[in-house]
Amino acid sequence: MRVMIFGASGLLGQALMREWSGDEVVGLSSRDVDIRDKNRVSEKVQSVSPGWIVLAAAYTDVDGCESNQDRALAVNRDGAVNVAEAAKGIGAKLLFLSSDYVFNGRKTSPYEIDDARNPLGVYGRSKSEAEERLQQLLPNCCIARTSWLFGTGGKCFPDTILKLGATRPRLDVVIDQHGCPTYSVDLAGAIIRLCRQDARGIVHVTNAGSCTWFEFAQGIVREAGLTTQVRPISTQQLPRPARRPAYSVLSPTSLNRLGITMPGWQDALARYLKQRKS
Numbered sequence: 001m002r003v004m005i006f007g008a009s010g011l012l013g014q015a016l017m018r019e020w021s022g023d024e025v026v027g028l029s030s031r032d033v034d035i036r037d038k039n040r041v042s043e044k045v046q047s048v049s050p051g052w053i054v055l056a057a058a059y060t061d062v063d064g065c066e067s068n069q070d071r072a073l074a075v076n077r078d079g080a081v082n083v084a085e086a087a088k089g090i091g092a093k094l095l096f097l098s099s100d101y102v103f104n105g106r107k108t109s110p111y112e113i114d115d116a117r118n119p120l121g122v123y124g125r126s127k128s129e130a131e132e133r134l135q136q137l138l139p140n141c142c143i144a145r146t147s148w149l150f151g152t153g154g155k156c157f158p159d160t161i162l163k164l165g166a167t168r169p170r171l172d173v174v175i176d177q178h179g180c181p182t183y184s185v186d187l188a189g190a191i192i193r194l195c196r197q198d199a200r201g202i203v204h205v206t207n208a209g210s211c212t213w214f215e216f217a218q219g220i221v222r223e224a225g226l227t228t229q230v231r232p233i234s235t236q237q238l239p240r241p242a243r244r245p246a247y248s249v250l251s252p253t254s255l256n257r258l259g260i261t262m263p264g265w266q267d268a269l270a271r272y273l274k275q276r277k278s
């Protein structure tokens with residue numbers, strides 16, 4: 001099988017490039033092809049002629065999306081449509097990466113794949129509208145929603161906590177947002193299996209278990225052996241440009257139905273810290 005990965009230089013993309021073996025994999029960054037350029041996307045997809053396309057490219061700065069709405073929609077929604085049209089043109093299968101931020105966070109039990117989308121911010125809206133367009137364009141495509149991604153090779157929450165924790169005695173972290181941390185290596189492994197199984201429709205893919213950002217930070221500090229004190233604060237105490245869902249835990253039911261189970265986030269965190277050290 002030949003696979004084409006858009007977003008190969010990102011956090012997830014790098015893990016996909018490392019983890020994917022046994023198939024021919026072509027990885028692209030924005031310097032190779034800007035997904036906003038419909039003609040270039042089409043040319044590139046035709047020349048590589050993959051069986052599967054994984055679309056991990058996105059404008060992922062959640063706060064930046066609020067002040068750059070045009071860019072958010074052009075990359076995350078229209079760029080995704082460009083890739084889907086090119087995939088359709090050559091009969092390639094598509095797996096699109098989406099987000100827990102398509103939900104408004106008002107639920108108090110894990111989100112299932114058929115729960116209504118209702119994003120709070122521009123980033124979530126761009127992903128939500130991309131999902132809708134892709135489902136119309138390529139009804140058999142696979143939409144893998146993930147959340148709170150961390151891994152080596154880029155900015156992520158554990159990396160920030162470790163860097164700040166090395167120099168500050170105390171860190172204030174929000175306690176009223178709940179989600180599922182997800183290790184790029186585990187997500188990459190699940191995506192490879194989904195492609196090999198010809199998965200279709202929406203699937204929720206995160207590490208098992210859930211926590212608040214505060215609990216996640218406590219776990220990072222503890223596991224890294226730091227003495228930094230982590231103090232809980234509310235979202236209101238830390239105003240940011242984009243509103244975030246208070247609860248965006250994704251249910252593993254859709255993934256488990258496909259015979260895939262994910263390790264717990266604490267186990268994933270321990271492996272990430274080892275990988276980061278080495």
Ligand SMILES: NC(=O)c1ccc[n+]([C@@H]2O[C@H](COP(=O)([O-])OP(=O)(O)OC[C@H]3O[C@@H](n4cnc5c(N)ncnc54)[C@H](OP(=O)(O)O)[C@@H]3O)[C@@H](O)[C@H]2O)c1
Pocket residue numbers: 006007008009010011012013028029030031033034035036055056057058059060075079097098099100145146147148149150154
């Ligand atoms: N990070 C999270 O917490 C999170 C949570 C839920 C869902 N997701 C989704 O998971 C996927 C992977 O996220 P990530 O954290 O790995 O992203 P990331 O580290 O921010 O990487 C983004 C990737 O997209 C590429 N890209 C950006 N704009 C592009 C454009 N206009 N044309 C072509 N490529 C472009 C970047 O290329 P350059 O390196 O050349 O800029 C990079 O390879 C994304 O779809 C994201 O929305 C992420």
